[in-house]
Amino acid sequence: MKLKMKALVPMIAIVIGPLFVSVSYSDIAVIGWQTFQNFGGNNNTGISDSTPDTNSTYDSTPVGSNVNNWYLTGTIGPGASATGRRGLGQATNNTFLNGSTFGSDLNIVDYTLADGSAGERIGPFGGSGCSSWKFGNNNNAFLQGDFQVTNVSDYYFKLEKVHFDARGLAAAASPNELTLKYLATPSNLINVNTGTEVQDGKTFYNNVWSEKGVENVSQGIAAVINSSARLAPGDSASFRFLWSGQTGGGQAQIDNLAFSGTFLDQNDGFKPINPWDLTAVPEPTSIAIWGLVGLCGFSQRKRRAS
Secondary structure: OOOOHHHHHHHHHHHHHHHHEOOOOOOOEEEEEOOOOEOOOOOOOOEOEOOOOEEOOOOOOOOOOOEOOEOEEEEEOHHHOOOOOEOOEEEOOOOOOOOOEEOOOEEHHHOOEOOOOOOOOOOOOOOOOOOEEEEEOOOOHHHEEEEEEEEOOOOEEEEEEEEEEEEEOOOOOOOOEEEEEEEOOOOOOEEOOOOEEOOOOOEEEEEEOOOOEEEEEEEEOHHHHOOOEEEOOOOEEEEEEEEEOOOOOOEEEEEEEEEEEEEEEOOOOOEEOOHHHOOOOOOEOHHHHHHHHHHHHHHHHHHHHO
16 A cells, blocks of 8 residues: 555654754753842841752753752752851842852853743842842851752763852951862762762862952862762762951851753763753754655655556
8 A cells, every 4th residue: 555645754754853853952050049048037147048049950841850840959058068057147238249140150141040930130239139148257157158059860960160259358357268168078079080079178269358359250160170070860069168367247248159060961971961951852953854855755756666
């Protein structure tokens, strides 16, 4: 029995279409805080915040492991480490910090909010709703703050950068030195070259302010450990801010704190993959289209010859 061309073309597309599908997994994953929630009832009780404002891994129809439709989660304060350092609390000043980027190189509005809606700047410079994480009052606990990212997907996550904006002061009464360190407990960030966890207390950033000002930092992980770093499914990476150098009750602040990186498919040679795009149906490439044309022409010739 002969098949009509109208029936044949869809059948060919179904059979060979997947062979020519071209998918780009170039998007990075970004999870970060533009605002900060207090641990207690006022702005001097430290920060406890497990609801990042930005989370580009939100998926309305998730595939595989996830938490509340996210493939990455994050937390600041008590849940971020064994000691859960939480800094001094929230500052609401709108005359400093509150810029448009996470660190030096991520435009905040380019990445979706945690509910999947379009990226938005929450509490912009000079506007309302401004929020930053403050440190100080010459108390060791108030000068330290812990934060964490967790991979809750089915894939490995290559942690590439930690982003933040930091405001320090040179005045003796205020903190003027900032250090960013890795916390091995409860983390498991693996150095790919050595196959072992990143060293506990490893310093990823240090700066001393000689005058009042803001540093927009996007600190690469590989640049420090001379290797890429990965989180297996279910693993976390925790870090600690440590401010120092003050002799009085002055304060310093952190804002626009984020992690960025790329998901990798461990079952396909650690090639980049976006879990939130797995349900998408990309269009065939021109190669596939020409393949269809060729097969259709072959079928037409066969029909005329029969």
